[in-house]
Amino acid sequence: xxxxxLYDKLWDxxxxxxxxxxxxxxxxxxxxVHEVTSPQAFEGLRLAKRKPWRVDSILATxxxxxxxxxxxxxxxxxxxxxxxxxxxxxxLDDNCDELGILEFKINDKRQGIVHVVGPETGACxxxxxxxxxDSHTSTNGALGALSMGIGTSEVEHVLATQCLVAKKMxxxxxxxxxxxxxxxxxxxxxxAIIGKIGxxxxxxxxxxxxxxxxxxxSMEGRLTVCNMAIEAGARAGMVAVDxxxxxxxxxxxxxxxxxxxxxxxxxxxxxxxxxxxHFDKVVTLDAADITPQVSWGTSPEMVSPVSANVPNPDDETxxxxxxxxxxxxxxxGLQAGQAITDIHVDRxxxxxxxxxRIEDIRAAAQVVKGLRKADSVKEAIVVxxxxxxxxxxxxxxxxxxxxxxxxEWREPGCSMCLAMNADKLGDGEHCASTxxxxxxxxxxxxGRTHLVSPEMAAAAAIKGHFVxxxxxxxxxx
Amino acid sequence: xxxxxxxxxxxxPMDRPNVDxxxxxxxxxxxxxxxxxxxxxxxxxxxxxxxGEPGKDxxxxxxxxxxxxxxxxxxxxxxLLARENFGCGSSRxxxxxxxxxxxxxxxxxxxxxxxxxxxCFKNAILPIVLDEKDVETLFxxxxxxEGYSIEVDLPEQVVRTPEGQxxxxxxxxxxxxxxxxxxxxxxxxxxxxxxxKAYEQARAQRAPWLFAS
Numbered sequence: 257x258x259x260x261x262l263y264d265k266l267w268d269x270x271x272x273x274x275x276x277x278x279x280x281x282x283x284x285x286x287x288x289v290h291e292v293t294s295p296q297a298f299e300g301l302r303l304a305k306r307k308p309w310r311v312d313s314i315l316a317t318x319x320x321x322x323x324x325x326x327x328x329x330x331x332x333x334x335x336x337x338x339x340x341x342x343x344x345x346x347x348l349d350d351n352c353d354e355l356g357i358l359e360f361k362i363n364d365k366r367q368g369i370v371h372v373v374g375p376e377t378g379a380c381x382x383x384x385x386x387x388x389x390d391s392h393t394s395t396n397g398a399l400g401a402l403s404m405g406i407g408t409s410e411v412e413h414v415l416a417t418q419c420l421v422a423k424k425m426x427x428x429x430x431x432x433x434x435x436x437x438x439x440x441x442x443x444x445x446x447x448a449i450i451g452k453i454g455x456x457x458x459x460x461x462x463x464x465x466x467x468x469x470x471x472x473x474s475m476e477g478r479l480t481v482c483n484m485a486i487e488a489g490a491r492a493g494m495v496a497v498d499x500x501x502x503x504x505x506x507x508x509x510x511x512x513x514x515x516x517x518x519x520x521x522x523x524x525x526x527x528x529x530x531x532x533x534h535f536d537k538v539v540t541l542d543a544a545d546i547t548p549q550v551s552w553g554t555s556p557e558m559v560s561p562v563s564a565n566v567p568n569p570d571d572e573t574x575x576x577x578x579x580x581x582x583x584x585x586x587x588x589g590l591q592a593g594q595a596i597t598d599i600h601v602d603r604x605x606x607x608x609x610x611x612x613r614i615e616d617i618r619a620a621a622q623v624v625k626g627l628r629k630a631d632s633v634k635e636a637i638v639v640x641x642x643x644x645x646x647x648x649x650x651x652x653x654x655x656x657x658x659x660x661x662x663x664e665w666r667e668p669g670c671s672m673c674l675a676m677n678a679d680k681l682g683d684g685e686h687c688a689s690t691x692x693x694x695x696x697x698x699x700x701x702x703g704r705t706h707l708v709s710p711e712m713a714a715a716a717a718i719k720g721h722f723v724x725x726x727x728x729x730x731x732x733x
Numbered sequence: 734x735x736x737x738x739x740x741x742x743x744x745x746p747m748d749r750p751n752v753d754x755x756x757x758x759x760x761x762x763x764x765x766x767x768x769x770x771x772x773x774x775x776x777x778x779x780x781x782x783x784x785g786e787p788g789k790d791x792x793x794x795x796x797x798x799x800x801x802x803x804x805x806x807x808x809x810x811x812x813l814l815a816r817e818n819f820g821c822g823s824s825r826x827x828x829x830x831x832x833x834x835x836x837x838x839x840x841x842x843x844x845x846x847x848x849x850x851x852x853c854f855k856n857a858i859l860p861i862v863l864d865e866k867d868v869e870t871l872f873x874x875x876x877x878x879e880g881y882s883i884e885v886d887l888p889e890q891v892v893r894t895p896e897g898q899x900x901x902x903x904x905x906x907x908x909x910x911x912x913x914x915x916x917x918x919x920x921x922x923x924x925x926x927x928x929x930k931a932y933e934q935a936r937a938q939r940a941p942w943l944f945a946s
Contacts (some may be wrong), residue, residue: 271929272928272932276906277907279905279907282932283932283936285936285943292763292825293824294769296767298766306919308856309929309938310933312944317780320763321764338764340788343766344764347766381942384943387842389826390823391823391848405848406824406825406851407825408768408826409852409855409856410852410854410855413918413922416922416923419931420924421907421918421922453787455818455821456817459818459844459846459847461916463923468813470782486822486848489818489821516942516945517942519941519942520942523940576749577750581742583749611936618786622905665928672753674760675760676760676761676764684925693755693822695753695756697907701784704782
């Protein structure tokens with residue numbers, strides 16, 4: 257039998273029919289839905305007089321539009337001040353109620369960012385095909401699943417048929433070998449990967465993350481890495497199933513129990529790339545070369561170690577790239593050659609589907625413990641990824657650490673990652689953000705985003721500018 | 734869906750790499766629950782000099798005179814010339830909805846991001862991948878000649894310049910079939926209902942925990 261990659265196995269296992277031109281009908285095990293990309297799909301279904309194929313495969317929760325202040329959250333949907341946001345969240349509720357779809361509504365303790373809620377509840381499991389009308393659906397691949405973002409027409413297609421029309425992607429292996437330096441996080445690893453292969457480096461590929469670093473990485477770290485596979489252009493990222501995966505999944509609400517667990521575990525143990533399986537492209541990084549990263553431009557590939565300087569467009573020979581660099585520095589209000597540690601931040605955002613899980617919150621709390629936010633930083637907010645994360649953090653007293661540091665502790669949601677709610681940057685403001693995109697205007701009109709790890713964001717909140725967080729960690733093991 | 738066969742239209746530039754879908758349609762407009770109404774806000778942050786909001790009267794807003802799509806010579810364009818990795822980032826289908834409503838029916842670039850590329854086909858917009866040097870040629874000719882129009886011939890899979898120069902492009906047979914005939918792919922997939930049911934039954938045997946609820 258030919259050796260298969262993890263992606264080959266997941267793909268083959270879900271083919272309903274194969275077409276002559278290479279496209280296939282792929283069965284979808286889990287469909288996650290949020291309020292922004294679903295209303296037109298439900299409307300399309302209704303107009304065509306169609307019903308969802310399998311209601312029990314769908315899980316919904318509002319996340320993009322939900323406010324994060326307790327005051328605005330207190331009255332649920334009706335309390336959302338922005339009427340357009342309110343209508344969108346209400347529409348999700350109405351659609352789910354009408355069709356009998358399980359939804360964690362705005363003030364349900366299980367509500368949160370779709371890509372945090374899915375793995376946390378066990379709604380997303382190894383071996384599944386998972387889709388959601390959201391590009392960061394790649395996150396769930398960390399469980400050893402084939403998980404992809406889709407457009408609204410495809411949301412409607414999956415609702416109606418339980419299938420996706422897709423063409424098989426190529427296989428890419430990104431391996432990081434060796435051991436990460438102290439203070440270097442999964443976020444730094446994935447930013448370094450994107451810096452190396454570029455935002456289009458993974459286009460047309462499914463990326464498997466392999467090597468020593470990912471084998472040793474926690475499940476939450478793997479979720480962070482796979483989350484940003486799309487920022488490297490890859491619709492899907494994934495990590496092979498191992499004991500870390502199984503330990504993480506076991507006991508979660510929707511995870512199989514009893515006899516089903518035993519069958520599942522046996523099947524999931526097979527979800528690794530076979531020895532000698534063929535990858536169309538292999539990229540290798542050495543863990544020892546990776547240090548804390550900070551993005552300085554308007555694309556996630558515009559990223560450097562915190563110790564570096566902002567690049568000079570004059571050093572670039574390609575005219576299109578040179579112009580791109582110049583435009584990015586102009587938008588970001590940065591000088592060519594400026595030290596990254598000289599960039600001052602106006603706001604700090606710790607949250608998003610990339611970095612809002614309990615380990616992220618703990619890591620940020622560890623940095624700020626006993627310290628105070630710099631006065632020059634207008635606002636620093638911590639937005640947990642879900643109600644479950646929030647409750648756990650509060651149980652551990654982490655909320656108090658932030659509040660004592662003059663950092664705000666908020667209600668769960670996507671928040672300032674894309675600023676569809678009230679949390680946004682002002683024109684020209686710099687933000688140390690643990691989110692995933694530093695595009696122009698992403699966090700607010702004219703806002704300037706710097707992508708960093710939770711530790712680095714916490715350090716910037718304390719110092720008022722970027723700093724190598726490892727300098728603040730001295731004395732730790 | 735609207736069919737796409739041939740198109741002859743004015744070309745306009747989006748001359749920068751890595752144009753993301755946030756740039757094509759900023760997030761504040763994603764709060765709509767409709768499929769229409771996005772065209773006036775396509776490229777909002779580049780097109781206007783102030784911050785756009787849903788419901789704002791765009792006719793009173795200050796227009797950015799330096800943004801090429803605002804130039805008189807590109808008004809009425811239906812073919813967008815773009816650079817590498819066009820449509821990267823968010824999966825929002827609002828991006829092709831906005832471009833379609835603006836009037837673009839075909840986009841030519843050296844490469845596209847996967848999700849955006851896919852979304853275009855669902856909306857009868859044809860994304861065409863050409864070699865970087867051929868895209869460069871089209872850009873140069875367009876800049877040199879006002880009123881430069883490009884002909885897109887889907888049956889023949891070629892792009893034709895006003896001088897008759899042709900560049901051929903690839904497209905999946907199934908996608909071509911759907912575009913030429915204006916077919917809604919849900920209807921086509923529904924014809925495979927028996928296959929889907931059979932697959933589902935087999936899957937329930939192999940992975941019973943997925944069907945336990």
